Amino acid sequence: MRTRTLLVAVLTALTTGSAAGVAAEPVGVRAVPPTPTVASTVATGLASPWGTAFLPDGSALVSERSTRQIKRIANGTVTTIGTVPGVVPGGEGGLHGLAVSPNFATDRLVYAYFTAASDNRVARMTFNTTLGQPQVIVSGIPKASIHNGGRLAFGPDGMLYISTGDAGQSGNSQNPSSLGGKILRVTPTGAAAPGNPTAGNRMWSMGHRNVQGLAFDNAGRLFASEFGQNTWDELNLIQAGRNYGWPTVEGIANNPNFVNPLVQWPTSQSSPSGIAFSRNTVWVASLRGQRLWAVPVLNGALDGSPVNFFNGTHGRLRMVTTAPDGSLWLMTNNTDGRGTPRPGDDRILRLTF
Template identity: 50%
Template sequence: MHARRARTTVTAALAVLTTLTLTTGGACATENDTGSGTPPTGGAPTASEEAAPPAALTQPAGIEELSAGWSMPWGADWLPDGSALYTERDTHRIVHLTPDGTRTVLGTVPDVVHGGEGGLLGLAISPGFAEDRTLYVFHTAANDNRIARLTWDGDTLGGYEPILTGIAKAAIHNGGRLAFGPDGHLYATTGDAADPPLAQDRDALEGKILRITTAGEPAPGNPFGTPVYSLGHRNPQGLAWDDEGRLWSSELGQDTWDELNLIEPGNNYGWPQCEGVCGEPGFTDPKETWSTATASPSGLAYADGSLYMAALRGQRLWHIPLEGADTGTPQAYYQGEIGRQRTVLATPDGTALWVSTSNGAGSDTVHRVTLQ
């Protein structure tokens, strides 16, 4: 999801469609909004969402429905021709979507077992797709979560082959996002599988961001010589790289704080010892936090100086301007207009976003958001 993007022409700042004061509260940030226990030590938000939008940065300027009738679209990535492939979590289907809204089901992925938050989740298209016709998926199987590769020759979806297995599965906290980084390696988010101590176990695959080769091996330069790239995550679901190659990740908190993290190799992001800002040696604090009621984040995309974060329970699109390795004031758009937002992609030319919802079988949509 790091597709190469052209810089867009920036116009005068746009009035905020929705401005919100950060709220605290005891609602859980699992995607089904059900309680999961008492929160650990937490911290205050790193910024208010109340200021005027920043000038001279691309912002959302309008939203329109591109395609309707979906069933829980989850992962997505761009093909070289500017169309996209999507997964559907519960149907196990891979679906092709063109910029004019034409939708074609390519087929189903074998060995997928849906249950709770599990199923067919992330999708990443090989950087060399034009030659190798390969795509990668993250899915729940009978006994684990796994990463597998397939081929699509334009007609047939086949060649299914698991490349990394044994990631613990659960009804909740499966992670599941896949994306190729600028370095050509495959990154994956994994949740703690409802077993929080796993996030602090450096040898476990759960509660982590993983970095692997296309063969499923630990990528060269990984901090521990394993697939683990960073640890201490509860349920990260968004991955995006900015123009300087910095990796950002959005993460579902428990009862109080959701997070946006700047990911560094080998760093520990605190879960379950901390939710939100920790302020303790050995743990890396988030760059931004939100109450679970206003976020419960999923997908993340970067375009022209800003991150865009899809919110499930918050039912809004967060625009987060970047100032180098720091963040400006987040702004919320389209609150309650299209329901729960799952995945956001920045178009390859950087002029728009494709935002998919997560509202239920047959009732989901993909929207195009024009950037100005």
């Protein structure tokens, strides 16, 4: 099912100049996102899947939040390659995002974000046929039963970007010394990356509530999805050193101290988790909203009205990933305790255009 959605607040923004739904733009020719269709089912029977990362050979790794396992999908077959030690699942915590080293062919490294006994942390492990022992490279990220963040993405600069949550303590987001409520930028060994806004500090941006989606466009711009509290969920264009407002503001506020999101949605329509960039569009997997949002962008700006697909068809959607062949992989998340599992859940669907 495809539903073209234009929030009433968009019309308000265009006619009155207020920005109460989607950031106002000059009226003109705008892009319409392409329509995805389900081409095949890649995998079924997954337990609370959370993250996906592709290996150079085209196979994919998938993390399961509560089982602590990483699985590999190759040629339609799902196998378990290892269990990550030190993961302590609970609430929204557990084994979260994955990333594959840009130099995997030589270093064989896989990165994972997970909740441990006292904190959230990022570790790296070698992978040949099985997982090696984890080496923790970032620790001390605040943890709680909620708002643990957890997405990883290597940028075109070779640095690792890490999304964190405020761990239910909103003051973390505005505290430059806390790793919570931030997007971090680190070297492959976990040190603060050269060129960060504050030398020696891992922080890339601040003022976030709970970021669970990171994706780069073809020009290296970073987009992030963010859970709101009771009013607005967000899609943001991330700029180095900028403040995204939480907990002072939620959604578009036109406050010069903070960055407005590109798009905001009522929380009932989104609860955005993983995102992907493809075909001049940011694709946003939505949990509570149970739909896949498509946000057309051009040069980092909104280039049309967001539309949504599969509204309620597959239940809660945790992650969308661009596959090496140009398709999108869409991950359901109905077995995490908040959804209603359907036969074969959880599953990964392959979308084509």
